[in-house]
Amino acid sequence: MPTDSSVVSHLPKPRSLDVEFFLPSKSPVRGALFAILDSEVRQEENEAMKSSLGLFLAFLWISNPDSQKNNFVDLTRPPITHNQTEGHDRRDVTDGCEKADGGGIADGWVKPDGGLPRDILVQVLSVKNAKPALGSELEATVQLRNADARPIQIPWSTEQRIIRDGQKSDDLHWEAGTFEFMLRDGKNNHVRLKSETGWLYSSKFSDGSRLTIKPGESITAFVRLKIEDEYAIEPFRLKEGKWQLSAEWLHIGRELHVKNCGVWSAYFHYDGYYRQRSPGVTIQVMASNSLENK
16 A cells, blocks of 8 residues: 655546656544333333433443544545646655656555445435536535445545645655545436645544544535536536436545656555445525526
8 A cells, every 4th residue: 555645735636548758857322221110100210210321321422532523524625736746756856856857647546455446325314405507616514434344544634735844845755545436327428527625635644633433334525516517528517407416435545756856756546445335415506597596
C-alpha cells in the first residue's frame, strides 16, 4: 500500500495509462439496566424509577468515550483548484535546483489484502434543497459506512500541511480522499456533476491523520456540489427533470520524488480496493431561470 502526504489540494485526475514517462532524466454501551416493577407500586413511584433510569443511562453514555464518537467532517470549503497549485508541487520539491529538469508520471492501483475488495456503502442522507436549479450550488450530507467484515482506513485531516509533516521536500508520500457526485435518470443515463467538496489528507508520518472505520461504523460529511455537468458531452447533457443523486468515495495515493532535479509523480488508484454501493436520493432539477424567481 502506498504511503501518504502532498502539496496539492485539489488533486488532478490520474492518467489512464498504466505507466507513462516523459522527458526522462536521471463502545457502544453493552450493559442494559432492567427494573422489575411490582404491579402494586403506585404510579408516581414508577415515574420516579423511569426518571432515575434515564439519568443513569445518560451518565453511562457520557462516561463511555466510544458512544461519543462523532465522526463528522465539514468539506464545504472551496477546494484549491489544480490551476492554482499546478506549479506548487515542483517549486516546493525542487529546492536547491535552478529549475525542474524532466521527470515523469506513473499510474498504479492499490490491491486489497487477500485480493478481496472492501464493501462500503456511500449514500446521500439529505440535501439542503430538493429542487435545485441548473447551475446552482447544492449542499448535502453524505455518509460513508463500512459494510465489510474488515476495518478500513481513510484520510481524515482537512489540513493540507500534514502532507509535509516529518518528510523531506524531495520525497513526499500521502493519500487523499473526497466525494464525487452523479445524477441518473429513469433510463439509467448518468451525468457526473462538478464537485465543490474539499479533500481529506493523510500521511503515515502525521499522527491522527488517518481514521480507522470498523465494520458497521460510518463517517458523515457535509459536502457541496454544483448542478452542472463536469464533462459537457452530448447527448447526455444535464437538463431539468427528476434525477437520482448519488455520491461516490474517491481515494488515491500520491508520491512525489526529485532525482537530479527531475520531478517524478505517481498516482495510486483505490478503484479496485473498494466495492461501493451508492443508492440515490430523488431531486427535481429546475430550469436555470428558477434562480431568478426565488
